[in-house]
Amino acid sequence: MSERVLMKGNEAIAEAAIQAGCRFFFGYPITPQNELPEYMSRRMPQVEGTFLQAESEVAAINMVYGAAGAGARVMTSSSSPGISLKQEGISYLAGAELPAVIVNIVRGGPGLGSIQPSQGAYFQAVKGGGHGDYRLLVLAPANLQEAVDLVTEAFDLADLYRNPVLILGDGLLGQMMEPVEFRKLPSRELPPKTWATTGMRHHPHKNIINSLVLDAPGLEKHILHLQEKYARMNLHEQRAKSLHCADAEVVIVAYGSTARIAKTAVMSLRQSGLKVGLFRPVTLWPFPVNTLSELVPKVKAFLTVEMNAGQMVEDVKLAVNGARPVHFYGRMGGMVPTPEEISSECVRVLGGVR
Amino acid sequence: MAKVFARPESLVDMQSHYCPGCTHGIIHRLIAEVMDELKFADRAIGVAPVGCAVLGYMYFACDMHQAAHGRAPAVATGIKRVVPDGVVFTYQGDGDLASIGCAEIVHAAARGENITTIFVNNGIYGMTGGQMAPTTLPGDKTSTSPYGRDTHKQGFPIRVAEMLATLDGPAYIARVSVHSVPNIVRARRAIKKAFEYQIAGKGFTLVEVLSTCPTNWGLTPLEALDKVAKDMLPYYPLGEYKDIESGAGAKK
Structure with a gap:
């Protein structure tokens, strides 16, 4: 086939x-x-x-x-x-x-x-x-x-x-x-x-x-x-995919389905001229610490988005190791975040780093 | 001089960890004798339980798995489906099979899974120190029924052979004992028949073997053998509960 x-x-x-x-x-x-x-x-x-x-x-x-x-x-x-x-x-x-x-x-x-x-x-x-x-x-x-x-x-x-x-x-x-x-x-x-x-x-x-x-x-x-x-x-x-991370001020970290929704958010924020990127772990263990930590010096803050109350965010924090703020946005119980929710959360984080 | 008695080749030449007077050794030997006689050690794959026979994987001279508590029939199912011309058996105690592993044994039997289970019933958890088993007799004292098993609070013992014989899947279900020489001879015969049926592809076979635990029963080995005859046999009658060849246990 x-x-x-x-x-x-x-x-x-x-x-x-x-x-x-x-x-x-x-x-x-x-x-x-x-x-x-x-x-x-x-x-x-x-x-x-x-x-x-x-x-x-x-x-x-x-x-x-x-x-x-x-x-x-x-x-x-x-x-x-x-x-x-x-x-x-x-x-x-x-x-x-x-x-x-x-x-x-x-x-x-x-x-x-x-x-x-x-x-x-x-x-x-x-x-x-x-x-x-x-x-x-x-x-x-x-x-x-x-x-x-x-x-x-x-x-x-x-x-x-x-x-x-x-x-x-x-x-x-x-x-x-x-x-x-x-x-x-x-x-x-x-x-x-x-x-x-x-x-x-x-x-x-x-x-x-x-x-x-x-x-x-x-x-x-x-x-x-x-x-x-x-x-x-x-x-x-360790495996991960990056989108628009080269010049990003804020990088969203998300995996699986959530990363696809976050991608829509990143594309629309980019159209508005906001420097936002997406980092998507493909392997959750081993967590892609190497590529994520390479982003740390270039980025002002991270926003982890998950369909839970905050789980992968702990591994993001370990990788960032206190060098940058790591924010979290999550929906739970079968609620799926919309691109708009993620965008506005991103704008809020961006406002804080400017 | 002719050699009249020797260690079966299918039994590894090493000291076992079983307590003095425990009948696991006899049951191991019977399985190994049958493996030798039917010449299937080179395609046998055994599954050891959790409990006293947990180290059984060391004693049989064939490929072995060690399984999680009660899960041996599921593990054996996975093995048999991959190696259909293998001779796959589980060796399980009463806590493993009749308590935590009830679902696995019932469904392996119901599927008619072409494996053999040797079920060693001594009515107690030996390895963990003599706790009450699902097969502990009413009134018997154990470390978790210190006043004797009270059937109002702790329920009744499970007769596994009779229960599984109600299913259509099994080809052969028997209960035997190893408390006396004639019974050991009959036990060997049942174990041999079970493996013969598996080799012939007839379906699920189980031999329940009444066994002793002198250590946790607080008896000498000889007293323990007497207890099997006096207390266990009346509750757990010996016999063939299902045999698809003779029609024993067939639905009327």
Whole structure:
């Protein structure tokens, strides 16, 4: 498939996974991501893959743990409350160093919250979520083409680092329709899965998939090994996109759907002659500290815009490290900020720096 | 001189962490004997639980996963779907399977997932220090039922074999015991049948094995074996609760 096709976000993400060689999907229904497992249930049999609707999100992520341990390219998807239930399994995946792709089409929280779009899962995605010293590679697409490209690449990244990768979308991305093209990625050198539990007929010694290390020095060594891996991910995988940042006095920092709305605000403010830019993290972990901190000397202030009560703003503040004011504007509970709201907030910040 | 008794090849030659008198060792051995006899160790993939058998991944000479508490049937499902010609089994205790992992075992059974579960029921949480299990007998004292299990407040024990045998998915469900030699022989037979059914692709198989916990029961190993015969057998009757070949447990 190389022509552009009009698809819904959830379905485009599912097809991207199929194109990336994912042949195992374990899921559980939850709005607003239902089109993703539904698509997989139709598509997997056509490619001799496996779709299984698990009895719960907890079971689904543990099926992922089993399939990933046996060496398969495997994915699960859910939305906020369901992702909370998957946190135990995600921690085990990280501890046992298993590659898998997890999609979170975020909705409003806390609790059962709402089914409308939200970015309230940022902390959960980038600061752990489950127990223990682990990190996920967190990718945040802002449009469906980027979602397709990132999902395709996510499987390679998961295999490369032997680490779960989280695609952090939201209800807007999941439900919108846009033209997408499924492109072949340049092929990467990926390590062979010599550790996979396919039976000892395939390898000389028994393979064990495990996250238990009972002796303290042993576990500390394992955690240090993980930290070394996360340091490599931090070094090589930081990604961000900038728009009109070269001469900007105020830079808006936003990711995902919110960044698209912020882009509209930036374009209209630019038409009014105001020097405003947009910095959009594509990787939320590792957070693109390097490119963001390069902006600090050139910029008078930052405005972080999120669909939450202020989560990524903490990472922006860490990157800016007190050198410039970092403002915040957020909408919550499924409320989506308008370009006008963001523009007027930006004008207010600009007024303060002049 | 002919060798009449040896360690099964499918059991790793190492000291286990199990307490003296605990019957986990016997059950491990039976599984390993069956692996040897049916010659599937090179395509076996086992899943160890959380609980006393958490280190089970070290003892079987085959590929192993360690799973989160109660999730072994889901993990085994993921493995089996990826390696359909593998022989996939879970080894789970009563807290793991009958309490926190109830949903996973019920649905693996309902799907007729072609895996084998060895369910070790000793009516207590051993690893965490002898707390009440979903299978603790009424009146039995544990560290969280110090006055004895009061069914008015703490409910009734779950009979897992009978419960799962009501489902259409399983191919074979049996309850056996390892408190005496004749019972050990019967247990081995049931475990062998379960794995044979999986290899033949017949569907979900589970063998519940009544087991002891001398340490947390506060009994000697011999007294513990007696308790299985005297107290557990009346509540947990032995037998084949479902066998799609003989029709046992089939819907009337």
